[in-house]
Amino acid sequence: MPPLARRNLFHDKIRLTVTLTGIVFAVVLIVVELGLFVGFTVTTSGLIDHSNTDLWVTSKHVPYIELGAPFSERKLSQVKAVPGVAEAQKFITQWTQWQCPDGRTESVQIVGINPDSELGRPWNLVEGRVEDLKTPDAIIVDELYKKKLGVTRIGEVFEINHHRARVVGFTNGIRAFTTSPYIFTTFKNAQDYSRIPLDQTVYLQVKVAPGADLGQVRQSIQNRLKDVDVVTNSQFSRMTQVYWMFTTGAGLAVLLAAILGLVVGFVVVAQTIYATTMDHLKEFGTLKAMGAPNRYIYRVIIAQAAMSAVMGYVLGMGVSFFVVHASQQGGAAILLPLPMAVGMFFLTLVMCVGAATVSISKVTSIDPAMVFKG
Amino acid sequence: MQSAISVRNLVKTYAEGATGVTALRGVDLDVYRGELVLLMGPSGSGKTTLLSIMGCILTATSGSITVANREVSTLNEKALPGVRLEHIGFVFQGFNLFPTLTAGENVELMLDLKGIRGRQARERAAKLLDQVGLASKYDSFPANLSGGQKQRVAIARALAGDPQIILADEPTAALDSHTGRKVMEMMRDLAHEKGRAVVIVTHDSRMVDLADRTIHIEDGLIANPAPVNEPVMPAIPQGVVTGWFAENPGLNFA
Numbered sequence: 001m002p003p004l005a006r007r008n009l010f011h012d013k014i015r016l017t018v019t020l021t022g023i024v025f026a027v028v029l030i031v032v033e034l035g036l037f038v039g040f041t042v043t044t045s046g047l048i049d050h051s052n053t054d055l056w057v058t059s060k061h062v063p064y065i066e067l068g069a070p071f072s073e074r075k076l077s078q079v080k081a082v083p084g085v086a087e088a089q090k091f092i093t094q095w096t097q098w099q100c101p102d103g104r105t106e107s108v109q110i111v112g113i114n115p116d117s118e119l120g121r122p123w124n125l126v127e128g129r130v131e132d133l134k135t136p137d138a139i140i141v142d143e144l145y146k147k148k149l150g151v152t153r154i155g156e157v158f159e160i161n162h163h164r165a166r167v168v169g170f171t172n173g174i175r176a177f178t179t180s181p182y183i184f185t186t187f188k189n190a191q192d193y194s195r196i197p198l199d200q201t202v203y204l205q206v207k208v209a210p211g212a213d214l215g216q217v218r219q220s221i222q223n224r225l226k227d228v229d230v231v232t233n234s235q236f237s238r239m240t241q242v243y244w245m246f247t248t249g250a251g252l253a254v255l256l257a258a259i260l261g262l263v264v265g266f267v268v269v270a271q272t273i274y275a276t277t278m279d280h281l282k283e284f285g286t287l288k289a290m291g292a293p294n295r296y297i298y299r300v301i302i303a304q305a306a307m308s309a310v311m312g313y314v315l316g317m318g319v320s321f322f323v324v325h326a327s328q329q330g331g332a333a334i335l336l337p338l339p340m341a342v343g344m345f346f347l348t349l350v351m352c353v354g355a356a357t358v359s360i361s362k363v364t365s366i367d368p369a370m371v372f373k374g
Numbered sequence: 375m376q377s378a379i380s381v382r383n384l385v386k387t388y389a390e391g392a393t394g395v396t397a398l399r400g401v402d403l404d405v406y407r408g409e410l411v412l413l414m415g416p417s418g419s420g421k422t423t424l425l426s427i428m429g430c431i432l433t434a435t436s437g438s439i440t441v442a443n444r445e446v447s448t449l450n451e452k453a454l455p456g457v458r459l460e461h462i463g464f465v466f467q468g469f470n471l472f473p474t475l476t477a478g479e480n481v482e483l484m485l486d487l488k489g490i491r492g493r494q495a496r497e498r499a500a501k502l503l504d505q506v507g508l509a510s511k512y513d514s515f516p517a518n519l520s521g522g523q524k525q526r527v528a529i530a531r532a533l534a535g536d537p538q539i540i541l542a543d544e545p546t547a548a549l550d551s552h553t554g555r556k557v558m559e560m561m562r563d564l565a566h567e568k569g570r571a572v573v574i575v576t577h578d579s580r581m582v583d584l585a586d587r588t589i590h591i592e593d594g595l596i597a598n599p600a601p602v603n604e605p606v607m608p609a610i611p612q613g614v615v616t617g618w619f620a621e622n623p624g625l626n627f628a
Binding site for chain 1: 429456459462464466470472473479480482484531535543
């Protein structure tokens with residue numbers, strides 16, 4: 001087939017630029033918003049997803065991890081006695097106040113763990129060791145929040161809720177959705193920093209023995225402990241994600257912005273392809289007069305749309321990669337998993353071809369007799 | 375002799391609001407292969423409407439149309455493009471070339487519609503352009519061609535489908551008299567070679583001497599009707615090539 005679609009597309013370079021700008025805008029906006037959505041979702045449940053835990057014991061009706069309420073730590077021994085339980089640890093996460101060197105106060109989330117256990121440990125350590133938490137007043141902070149908390153190096157001493165805290169390590173990439181940084185420390189320190197009574201814990205983390213049935217162990221613990229909830233790690237993760245992303249409306253907001261990007265891209269592409277079609281209406285009329293079936297003309301228009309989609313996608317993803325990379329050092333990570341990048345290609349294609357249907361309906365109604373009108 | 379196109383009692387009415395405009399009021403006409411027929415008449419007389427109906431671009435309000443021995447007046451609109459593609463080539467006043475395609479690619483487009491592609495299409499397009507004297511213009515865009523050259527490309531494109539009928543609407547209107555004459559001579563020779571039926575709508579009375587027959591249309595009727603079914607011109611024996619195509623043999627790609 002003679003390159004009619006390609007030539008028509010490149011014939012008017014200004015119009016092509018407008019078309020591609022619209023597509024790039026749509027691609028970047030959708031990628032950024034969906035990337036934020038994925039990033040936010042992953043961030044909300046980060047503590048749970050990286051906890052290496054199978055089951056969580058919580059006080060009744062805890063909807064998300066930040067809203068745990070204290071309960072008696074004596075339940076720990078009851079949990080350990082349940083058949084199928086390989087390990088159980090106490091775990092705290094609570095908000096408290098951090099005193100910055102310049103006098104400011106920042107809200108932080110204390111995370112109290114057992115450094116000798118694999119459960120609930122900080123991840124992505126770039127300086128220091130988790131074992132260093134066993135030294136007095138030790139804390140581990142994420143690099144992303146150094147400036148916010150006034151931290152510069154290991155060994156610095158700060159005040160958390162009128163208690164001493166000494167930095168022994170840094171992680172990288174542990175974001176808190178609430179923007180209150182996580183401060184990892186021992187369970188004992190966490191009780192001090194957050195004023196949790198010494199005989200209380202906020203959560204119990206449970207590791208199931210290899211070969212044991214997760215559902216049965218969960219039920220057994222639930223049967224033994226009446227005034228708590230027992231949820232799987234994936235359940236707790238999902239509950240936390242759903243709360244932050246949808247109950248608060250944050251997720252809906254970014255999804256709406258992504259949909260807006262799609263609509264804008266659709267409108268721009270529809271308008272420019274329609275304008276191009278109108279410019280070439282006489283040619284399409286000539287094609288019809290020559291005996292071309294409608295589907296032949298549709299192929300030309302769809303080919304234009306598809307070529308625009310490919311070019312716009314490549315340019316848009318180039319910009320998106322740059323934005324995603326730049327966001328990695330910020331408080332809100334934009335994630336671009338490979339399936340999303342691939343899906344974005346097909347979405348761009350659908351958007352552009354869908355936008356071309358406006359033009360297709362126009363050429364369908366062309367009266368071939370127009371070719372005789374000079 | 376069997377006609378290439380035959381219309382009987384053709385009526386065409388355009389509806390305009392509460393009233394209608396009758397462009398054709400009962401036209402009878404036969405066009406035979408091997409003849410060049412001019413349709414002439416004042417503006418609004420119905421010439422282009424008649425040409426459009428003969429070319430299966432418009433449908434008649436009533437009457438019958440036979441194209442290449444096929445009754446087309448009862449065909450639905452979806453079937454008409456196939457008839458045009460198979461039997462009819464068009465040449466337009468404004469050339470109607472695709473500006474973003476080269477001369478060769480414009481001809482290839484017609485071949486593509488006929489299912490001829492790739493190297494075969496390129497070779498045939500080159501041959502056609504050669505036959506109209508534009509072999510060196512294969513890679514030229516229409517913007518770089520003169521009016522006469524554009525019309526010759528359009529003729530080559532119309533011939534690419536090997537139609538037995540060529541319909542042209544004012545093909546010389548945008549050309550100077552000398553160039554227009556040359557184009558008309560080419561179309562006359564098309565009619566006399568291989569028995570193509572050529573029908574041309576024109577206002578230019580200087581071209582009458584080139585035609586085998588001139589039909590005058592006024593107020594939707596033929597003003598000088600010939601008796602039905604009687605050939606007006608002596609049949610050209612098959613295989614005899616005259617004029618322009620004698621000097622440029624080989625316009626046979628069947």
